[in-house]
Protein backbone atom coordinates (compact mmCIF):
# COMPACT_ATOMS: atom_id res chain seq x y z
CA UNK A 390 0.00 0.00 0.00
CA UNK A 391 1.37 3.42 -0.88
CA UNK A 392 0.18 6.77 0.42
CA UNK A 393 -0.69 8.47 -2.83
CA UNK A 394 -3.16 7.34 -5.40
CA UNK A 395 -2.19 7.63 -9.05
CA UNK A 396 -4.84 10.22 -9.92
CA UNK A 397 -3.88 12.35 -6.93
CA UNK A 398 -0.31 12.45 -8.22
CA UNK A 399 -1.57 13.45 -11.66
CA UNK A 400 -3.59 16.26 -10.08
CA UNK A 401 -0.48 17.59 -8.34
CA UNK A 402 1.58 17.28 -11.52
CA UNK A 403 -0.83 19.38 -13.56
CA UNK A 404 -1.93 21.88 -10.94
CA UNK A 405 1.54 23.01 -9.78
CA UNK A 406 2.67 24.74 -13.02
CA UNK A 407 -0.88 26.09 -13.40
CA UNK A 408 -0.70 27.70 -9.94
CA UNK A 409 2.72 29.20 -10.67
CA UNK A 410 1.28 30.72 -13.84
CA UNK A 411 -1.82 32.27 -12.30
CA UNK A 412 0.13 33.64 -9.33
CA UNK A 413 2.61 35.25 -11.75
CA UNK A 414 -0.23 36.66 -13.85
CA UNK A 415 -2.06 38.07 -10.82
CA UNK A 416 1.14 39.59 -9.47
CA UNK A 417 1.90 41.37 -12.76
CA UNK A 418 -1.69 42.44 -13.37
CA UNK A 419 -2.24 43.84 -9.88
CA UNK A 420 1.09 45.71 -9.89
CA UNK A 421 1.23 47.13 -13.40
CA UNK A 422 -2.39 47.35 -14.41
CA UNK A 423 -4.24 48.12 -11.18
CA UNK A 424 -1.23 49.67 -9.38
CA UNK A 425 -2.15 47.82 -6.25
CA UNK A 426 0.33 46.10 -3.98
CA UNK A 427 -1.49 42.81 -3.60
CA UNK A 428 1.71 40.83 -3.03
CA UNK A 429 4.62 41.44 -0.70
CA UNK A 430 7.77 39.29 -0.74
CA UNK A 431 7.54 38.49 2.98
CA UNK A 432 3.87 37.53 2.91
CA UNK A 433 4.31 35.36 -0.19
CA UNK A 434 7.28 33.51 1.33
CA UNK A 435 5.25 32.98 4.50
CA UNK A 436 2.47 31.42 2.41
CA UNK A 437 4.96 29.09 0.70
CA UNK A 438 6.53 28.15 4.03
CA UNK A 439 3.12 27.29 5.50
CA UNK A 440 2.08 25.17 2.55
CA UNK A 441 5.37 23.21 2.73
CA UNK A 442 4.94 22.70 6.49
CA UNK A 443 1.37 21.54 5.92
CA UNK A 444 2.46 19.23 3.09
CA UNK A 445 5.11 17.64 5.34
CA UNK A 446 2.61 16.98 8.14
CA UNK A 447 0.18 15.53 5.58
CA UNK A 448 2.77 13.22 3.98
CA UNK A 449 4.06 12.05 7.38
CA UNK A 450 0.59 11.23 8.60
CA UNK A 451 -1.04 10.06 5.38
CA UNK A 452 -0.42 6.32 5.74
CA UNK A 453 -1.93 6.40 9.24
CA UNK A 454 -5.16 8.18 8.36
CA UNK A 455 -5.52 6.28 5.10
CA UNK A 456 -5.19 3.07 7.12
CA UNK A 457 -7.97 4.20 9.47
CA UNK A 458 -10.24 5.08 6.55
CA UNK A 459 -9.54 1.72 4.89
CA UNK A 460 -10.44 -0.14 8.11
CA UNK A 461 -13.73 1.77 8.25
CA UNK A 462 -14.42 1.13 4.55
CA UNK A 463 -13.74 -2.60 5.08
CA UNK A 464 -16.44 -2.66 7.75
CA UNK A 465 -18.96 -0.82 5.62
CA UNK A 466 -22.33 -2.50 5.47
CA UNK A 467 -23.58 -0.31 2.65
CA UNK A 468 -23.71 -1.63 -0.91
CA UNK A 469 -21.35 0.60 -2.97
CA UNK A 470 -22.96 2.74 -5.68
CA UNK A 471 -22.28 1.08 -9.06
CA UNK A 472 -23.16 3.98 -11.37
CA UNK A 473 -19.91 6.00 -11.63
CA UNK A 474 -21.65 9.33 -12.39
CA UNK A 475 -23.88 9.04 -9.32
CA UNK A 476 -20.92 7.82 -7.25
CA UNK A 477 -18.64 10.78 -8.08
CA UNK A 478 -21.38 13.43 -7.94
CA UNK A 479 -22.58 12.18 -4.59
CA UNK A 480 -19.01 12.04 -3.29
CA UNK A 481 -18.46 15.63 -4.45
CA UNK A 482 -21.56 16.90 -2.63
CA UNK A 483 -21.09 14.87 0.57
CA UNK A 484 -17.36 15.58 0.82
CA UNK A 485 -18.11 19.29 0.47
CA UNK A 486 -20.80 18.98 3.14
CA UNK A 487 -18.45 17.38 5.69
CA UNK A 488 -15.76 19.95 4.83
CA UNK A 489 -18.23 22.72 5.64
CA UNK A 490 -18.64 21.31 9.16
CA UNK A 491 -14.89 20.80 9.60
CA UNK A 492 -14.29 24.42 8.61
CA UNK A 493 -17.16 25.65 10.77
CA UNK A 494 -15.70 23.88 13.81
CA UNK A 495 -12.28 25.33 12.88
CA UNK A 496 -13.84 28.75 13.40
CA UNK A 497 -16.03 28.14 16.42
CA UNK A 498 -13.89 25.93 18.68
CA UNK A 499 -10.79 27.59 20.08
CA UNK A 500 -8.44 24.58 20.00
CA UNK A 501 -9.20 24.06 16.29
CA UNK A 502 -9.10 27.79 15.61
CA UNK A 503 -5.57 27.73 17.06
CA UNK A 504 -4.68 25.45 14.10
CA UNK A 505 -6.76 27.20 11.42
CA UNK A 506 -5.77 30.76 12.40
CA UNK A 507 -2.64 30.63 10.19
CA UNK A 508 -4.83 30.53 7.08
CA UNK A 509 -6.35 33.84 8.16
CA UNK A 510 -3.30 35.70 9.44
CA UNK A 511 -2.35 37.35 6.13
CA UNK A 512 -3.49 40.94 5.69
CA UNK A 513 -3.22 40.44 1.95
CA UNK A 514 -5.61 38.57 -0.29
CA UNK A 515 -4.28 36.91 -3.43
CA UNK A 516 -3.88 33.43 -4.98
CA UNK A 517 -0.82 32.70 -2.85
CA UNK A 518 -2.92 33.10 0.34
CA UNK A 519 -4.75 30.00 -0.88
CA UNK A 520 -1.53 28.14 -0.01
CA UNK A 521 -1.37 29.58 3.48
CA UNK A 522 -2.42 26.26 5.00
CA UNK A 523 -3.59 25.29 8.46
CA UNK A 524 -0.44 23.29 9.12
CA UNK A 525 -1.82 20.65 11.52
CA UNK A 526 -5.24 20.19 9.94
CA UNK A 527 -4.19 16.87 8.32
CA UNK A 528 -4.07 15.41 11.85
CA UNK A 529 -7.84 15.62 12.29
CA UNK A 530 -9.39 16.32 8.89
CA UNK A 531 -9.76 12.58 8.16
CA UNK A 532 -12.13 12.17 11.14
CA UNK A 533 -14.73 14.04 9.09
CA UNK A 534 -14.17 11.61 6.19
CA UNK A 535 -14.92 8.52 8.32
CA UNK A 536 -18.71 8.64 7.66
CA UNK A 537 -17.99 8.79 3.91
CA UNK A 538 -15.78 5.69 4.09
CA UNK A 539 -18.41 3.99 6.17
CA UNK A 540 -21.18 4.54 3.60
CA UNK A 541 -19.12 2.95 0.83
CA UNK A 542 -16.82 5.55 -0.72
CA UNK A 543 -13.26 4.37 -1.39
CA UNK A 544 -10.75 6.16 0.88
CA UNK A 545 -8.43 7.05 -2.03
CA UNK A 546 -11.43 8.51 -3.87
CA UNK A 547 -12.37 10.61 -0.83
CA UNK A 548 -8.84 12.03 -0.64
CA UNK A 549 -8.81 12.62 -4.38
CA UNK A 550 -12.11 14.51 -4.21
CA UNK A 551 -10.78 16.59 -1.33
CA UNK A 552 -7.72 17.56 -3.40
CA UNK A 553 -9.91 18.33 -6.41
CA UNK A 554 -12.29 20.65 -4.53
CA UNK A 555 -9.26 22.21 -2.85
CA UNK A 556 -8.14 23.50 -6.28
CA UNK A 557 -11.39 25.43 -6.43
CA UNK A 558 -10.90 26.51 -2.83
CA UNK A 559 -7.47 27.91 -3.75
CA UNK A 560 -8.62 29.75 -6.87
CA UNK A 561 -11.21 31.81 -4.98
CA UNK A 562 -8.41 33.74 -3.22
CA UNK A 563 -8.34 36.78 -5.49
CA UNK A 564 -9.49 40.38 -5.69
CA UNK A 565 -9.31 40.37 -9.47
CA UNK A 566 -12.66 38.67 -9.98
CA UNK A 567 -15.83 40.62 -9.13
CA UNK A 568 -19.25 39.05 -8.70
CA UNK A 569 -20.10 36.13 -10.96
CA UNK A 570 -23.85 36.43 -11.55
CA UNK A 571 -25.88 33.28 -11.00
CA UNK A 572 -22.76 31.33 -9.98
CA UNK A 573 -22.86 33.32 -6.72
CA UNK A 574 -26.05 31.43 -5.80
CA UNK A 575 -24.56 27.94 -5.95
CA UNK A 576 -20.77 28.04 -5.77
CA UNK A 577 -18.22 29.57 -3.43
CA UNK A 578 -16.86 32.54 -5.41
CA UNK A 579 -13.96 34.97 -4.89
CA UNK A 580 -16.50 37.49 -3.59
CA UNK A 581 -17.76 35.02 -0.96
CA UNK A 582 -14.26 34.10 0.09
CA UNK A 583 -13.15 37.74 0.40
CA UNK A 584 -15.87 38.01 3.04
CA UNK A 585 -14.49 34.89 4.72
CA UNK A 586 -11.01 36.43 5.05
CA UNK A 587 -12.31 39.77 6.30
CA UNK A 588 -11.90 40.86 9.93
CA UNK A 589 -14.89 43.24 9.76
CA UNK A 590 -17.35 42.15 12.49
CA UNK A 591 -20.28 41.50 10.13
CA UNK A 592 -18.08 39.24 7.99
CA UNK A 593 -16.48 37.13 10.75
CA UNK A 594 -17.04 33.36 10.54
CA UNK A 595 -19.09 33.62 7.35
CA UNK A 596 -18.98 31.64 4.08
CA UNK A 597 -17.20 28.49 5.26
CA UNK A 598 -17.91 26.35 2.19
CA UNK A 599 -15.12 25.13 -0.11
CA UNK A 600 -17.01 24.45 -3.36
CA UNK A 601 -20.76 24.94 -2.78
CA UNK A 602 -22.13 28.01 -0.98
CA UNK A 603 -25.47 26.27 -0.34
CA UNK A 604 -24.30 24.91 3.04
CA UNK A 605 -23.75 28.42 4.40
CA UNK A 606 -27.17 29.45 3.12
CA UNK A 607 -28.80 26.38 4.68
CA UNK A 608 -27.04 26.61 8.04
CA UNK A 609 -27.08 30.36 8.61
CA UNK A 610 -23.45 31.39 8.00
CA UNK A 611 -23.92 33.11 4.64
CA UNK A 612 -22.99 36.75 4.11
CA UNK A 613 -22.74 38.45 0.72
CA UNK A 614 -20.01 41.01 0.02
CA UNK A 615 -21.60 44.43 0.44
CA UNK A 616 -20.87 47.49 -1.72
CA UNK A 617 -18.86 50.24 -0.05
CA UNK A 618 -21.85 52.57 0.24
CA UNK A 619 -23.58 49.95 2.41
CA UNK A 620 -20.75 48.67 4.58
CA UNK A 621 -17.11 49.39 5.39
CA UNK A 622 -14.45 48.16 2.93
CA UNK A 623 -12.88 44.80 3.73
CA UNK A 624 -9.95 44.62 6.16
CA UNK A 625 -8.17 41.31 5.57
CA UNK A 626 -6.55 39.42 8.41
CA UNK A 627 -7.33 38.82 12.07
CA UNK A 628 -9.24 41.08 14.45
CA UNK A 629 -5.90 41.35 16.26
CA UNK A 630 -2.97 40.85 13.89
CA UNK A 631 0.40 39.40 14.85
CA UNK A 632 3.01 42.06 15.43
CA UNK A 633 6.32 40.34 14.81
CA UNK A 634 5.66 36.80 13.65
CA UNK A 635 8.58 34.38 13.27
CA UNK A 636 8.38 30.91 11.68
CA UNK A 637 7.53 29.39 15.07
CA UNK A 638 5.00 31.90 16.42
CA UNK A 639 3.33 32.08 13.01
CA UNK A 640 2.15 28.50 13.52
CA UNK A 641 1.93 28.33 17.31
CA UNK A 642 0.95 31.82 18.55
CA UNK A 643 -2.66 30.97 19.30
CA UNK A 644 -1.65 27.73 21.00
CA UNK A 645 0.75 29.69 23.23
CA UNK A 646 -2.13 32.02 24.14
CA UNK A 647 -4.47 29.07 24.77
CA UNK A 648 -1.88 27.57 27.12
CA UNK A 649 -1.55 30.87 29.04
CA UNK A 650 -5.33 31.24 29.27
CA UNK A 651 -6.00 27.68 30.41
CA UNK A 652 -3.23 27.66 33.05
CA UNK A 653 -3.88 31.12 34.53
CA UNK A 654 -4.48 31.31 38.28
CA UNK A 655 -7.80 31.71 40.03
CA UNK A 656 -10.32 30.50 37.46
CA UNK A 657 -12.69 27.54 37.62
CA UNK A 658 -12.40 24.30 35.67
CA UNK A 659 -15.43 25.31 33.63
CA UNK A 660 -13.69 28.56 32.68
CA UNK A 661 -10.51 26.67 31.74
CA UNK A 662 -12.58 24.44 29.47
CA UNK A 663 -14.18 27.56 28.00
CA UNK A 664 -10.75 28.79 26.94
CA UNK A 665 -10.02 25.47 25.25
CA UNK A 666 -13.35 24.43 23.73
CA UNK A 667 -15.35 27.65 23.72
CA UNK A 668 -15.52 30.05 20.79
CA UNK A 669 -12.45 32.17 20.00
CA UNK A 670 -12.76 35.39 21.98
CA UNK A 671 -14.31 33.70 25.01
CA UNK A 672 -13.06 35.17 28.30
CA UNK A 673 -14.11 34.48 31.90
CA UNK A 674 -14.11 38.22 32.76
CA UNK A 675 -15.56 39.70 29.58
CA UNK A 676 -12.21 41.27 28.63
CA UNK A 677 -12.39 39.85 25.12
CA UNK A 678 -15.14 39.52 22.56
CA UNK A 679 -16.36 36.68 20.41
CA UNK A 680 -17.24 37.24 16.74
CA UNK A 681 -20.94 37.34 17.50
CA UNK A 682 -20.49 39.89 20.29
CA UNK A 683 -18.46 42.10 17.95
CA UNK A 684 -21.07 41.77 15.24
CA UNK A 685 -23.88 42.65 17.67
CA UNK A 686 -22.05 45.71 18.99
CA UNK A 687 -21.35 46.92 15.48
CA UNK A 688 -25.01 46.54 14.59
CA UNK A 689 -26.14 48.40 17.73
CA UNK A 690 -23.69 51.21 17.00
CA UNK A 691 -25.04 51.44 13.46
CA UNK A 692 -28.66 51.60 14.64
CA UNK A 693 -28.01 54.19 17.33
CA UNK A 694 -26.15 56.45 14.91
CA UNK A 695 -29.19 56.59 12.62
Ligand SMILES: [Zn+2]
Nearest residue numbers: 492496505508
Ligand atom coordinates in the same frame (compact mmCIF):
# COMPACT_ATOMS: atom_id res chain seq x y z
ZN1 LIG B 1 -11.48 29.81 7.59
Ligand SMILES: [Zn+2]
Nearest residue numbers: 508519562586
Ligand atom coordinates in the same frame (compact mmCIF):
# COMPACT_ATOMS: atom_id res chain seq x y z
ZN1 LIG C 1 -9.13 31.05 2.39
